[in-house]
Amino acid sequence: MLKPLIMIPTYNEAENIKILINEILSLAINCIILVVDDNSLDGTGDIVDKLSKTNAQIRIIHRKGKRGRGIAGIEGMLYALKENIDCIIEMDADLSHDPSCIPTFLKEIEHHDVVIGSRCIENGTEEGRTLVRKYISMLAHIYLKIVLGFKVTDSSSGYRCFRKSTLASLGLDRFVSVGPTIVTEILYAVYQNKFSIKEIPIVFKNRKFGRSKLNYRILLKSLLFPLRLRLKSILGRNK
């Protein structure tokens, strides 16, 4: 089986992170677990520090300075590219993404460049989300399909696996997303490079502990960002 680095960006996930890491360890796969913490105020970083002292599989990057899901994710991926691994799985820390899907990701990534956990294909679903969040996801999906031409059924899924060679060829250090638009920015680059994508079903569970970091400012940015990407691509093509 291919060896993954499992990258988990965190901000204030103290109630979730230990449960998640233990669930991943219980799968008993040869992997590195990398938490990229943005100096969480609730001690998430200290919890992972302690775990990492007794298990070399567990690593942590303590980020200082500007906070953001996007820049944290890119830093984690750039770290991963220097490690002796075959692929990178990214997942959220809030127990929304079930680690029991990891073996399926690893099986599929042997035959594809990218594997995406989808809530929208057969056997995939979403549990415990408010109607508002469901509509936001649905509209975001339609919008991304129109503006960026995405063909996958769940383009805003943050539970994904990439071959190391795929990520290495995307030029991650040029990416500009600070926040969660990184999910879109990476997927767009995957499409532009014509990499093969496979979707597998996931059951997304809404977080029970802690709070979502999504807010109206982030939503507005997420609305404008695909237009910016598309424009950049059109201007680049005409040069």
Ligand SMILES: Nc1nc2c(ncn2[C@@H]2O[C@H](COP(=O)(O)OP(=O)(O)O)[C@@H](O)[C@H]2O)c(=O)[nH]1
């Ligand atoms: N390092 C880092 N991680 C973040 C930041 N914002 C969110 N995350 C993590 O990104 C994942 C998804 O965030 P979440 O708030 O659950 O977003 P939602 O699922 O869209 O409501 C979780 O693991 C968060 O802890 C951030 O600013 N920095």
Ligand SMILES: [Mg+2]
């Ligand atoms: Mg979440």
